[in-house]
Amino acid sequence: MSGDAKRGFWEFSLAHYGKPGLSPAVIGLQDRLGADVNLLLYGCWAAAEGRALGDADIARAEATIQLWREQVVEPLRAVRNRLKQGVAPVPTDAGMALRKRVLEAEIAGEELAQNALAALLPEAKAAGNAAAAARHHIDRYLARLAKPPGTEDQAAVETLIRACFG
Structure with missing residues (x-):
């Protein structure tokens, strides 16, 4: 997989993540079901x-990024979330400055996870339209999780499909 293709996944994610409703939708799936946002976007x-x-x-995609998510991304997220509440005796402004740097590291970790996923992109062509294929991919992924989607x-x-495919 070329660097351009890996960059293509990251650029796709950046281009769509800011669309109305997408971020709360995927974070909700993460919080409620334990879904990995990178796998949803993948x-x-x-x-x-x-x-x-x-x-x-x-x-294969899940297995590829599981340890990275568990040992790098999730601990960074936990620290970032903890800093949001403030930690004594560090002044709030200093804690918020550190929180921003931890967020930057977390985002860099997400990009590395996406690079690993992009390298796995199969050659098999999808049948039907892209939105239907994406829905199928996401449904298959969510079916693997411990909690059934409500x-x-x-x-x-x-919301995710609309944000990515209109």
């Missing part, structure tokens, strides 16, 4: 690239 990006993700591809989660998936 399902959309693969579809946008015209690629099909089967169950084995999704399992009504709010299904609405979040629809």
Whole structure:
């Protein structure tokens, strides 16, 4: 996988993440179901690239970034969230400055995870339109999680699909 293709996934994510409703939708799926936002976006990006993700591809993607997420991204997120509340005796402004730097490190960690995922993009072509393929990818991924998606989660998936595919 070329650096351009890896950059393509990151650029896709940056281009769509700021769209109305997308961030709360995917963070809600993360909080309620334990979904990995990078894997949700990967399902959309693969579809946008015209690629099909089967169950084995999704399992491989999960396994590829699991340790990175657990040992790097999630601990950075926990520290960032803790700093938001303030930690005595450090002055609030100093804590917020550190929080910003931790956020930058967390985002850099997310980009590295996406680079690892981009390298896995299969050659198999997706059938049908990109939005339908993305919905299929996301549904297959969410089916692997411990909690079944509820009504709010299904609405979040629809928000994600609309944000990425109109």
